[in-house]
Amino acid sequence: MPLVYMKTNLSPDKISDDFMKETSKMIAELLNTDELKLTVHVDAGQRILKAGSFDPYIQFEIAACNFFDDEADKEKYSKTFFDYLSEKLPVEYDRIVVIFHRVAPEDVGIKGTLSSILRKN
Template sequence: MPFLALQTNLPSSSFPEGFMRKLCSCAAASLGKPEERMNLTVQPGLPMLIAGSCSPCVSLTVSAIGVTDTAEKNKEHSAKIFQCLSSELGLPEDRIVLQFHALEPHQVGKKRTVMTFL
C-alpha cells in the first residue's frame, strides 16, 4: 500500500488530464505494486524553493512496505519516477526531488487493523 505525496509550486491548472492516474501507474510499475493499492495526494500552488530557486518545482515523497529499503531499489525507482514527472510536467530533472521512506507493515493501518495482520 504505497503512499505518494506530491508537493509543488505549480498551479493545479498545470497538470495534464489524467496526471494522477499516470503517476500512480508509473510508480506502481516501478514499485511492483498493484495500481489499486496506490495512494496519492497532490498539493499544488505551494510556496517552494528547491536548490535556491523558486522556479517551478516538485517534491515527491514515496513511502512503501518492502520496496524502498535499499539504495539499489531506490535508484531504479528514482530513474523511472523522474522520467514520468519530467515528461508529464515538462520540468527539468534538476527541479524535481524525491524522498523515499521504508514502511513496516505495522506502520500502515487498513480495515481496522494494520497490514501485519492482513
C-alpha cells in the same frame, strides 16, 4: 500500500486528473503491485523556494512497506521518477527531489487493523 505525496509550486491547472491516473499506473507497474493499493496525493500551487528560486519545483515522496530496502532498486526507481516527472511536467531535473520512506507494516493501519496483521491472514 504505496503512498505518494507530491508537493509542487506548479499551479493546480498543470496537474490534470489524467496525469494523476497515469502516475498511479506507472508506479504500480514499476513496483509490481496492485494499483488498488496505491494512493497519489498532489498538493499543487504551493509557495516553494528552492535554491533562491521560485522556478517550477517538485518534491516527490513515496512511502511503502517492504519496497525500499535495496539501494540499487531505489536508484532505478529514482531515475524512473525523475524521467517521468520531467517528461510529463514543465520541471527541470535539478528542480525535482525524490524522497523514499520505508514504513514497517506494523506502522500502517488499514481496514481497522494493521497491515502486518492483514499480511498474516
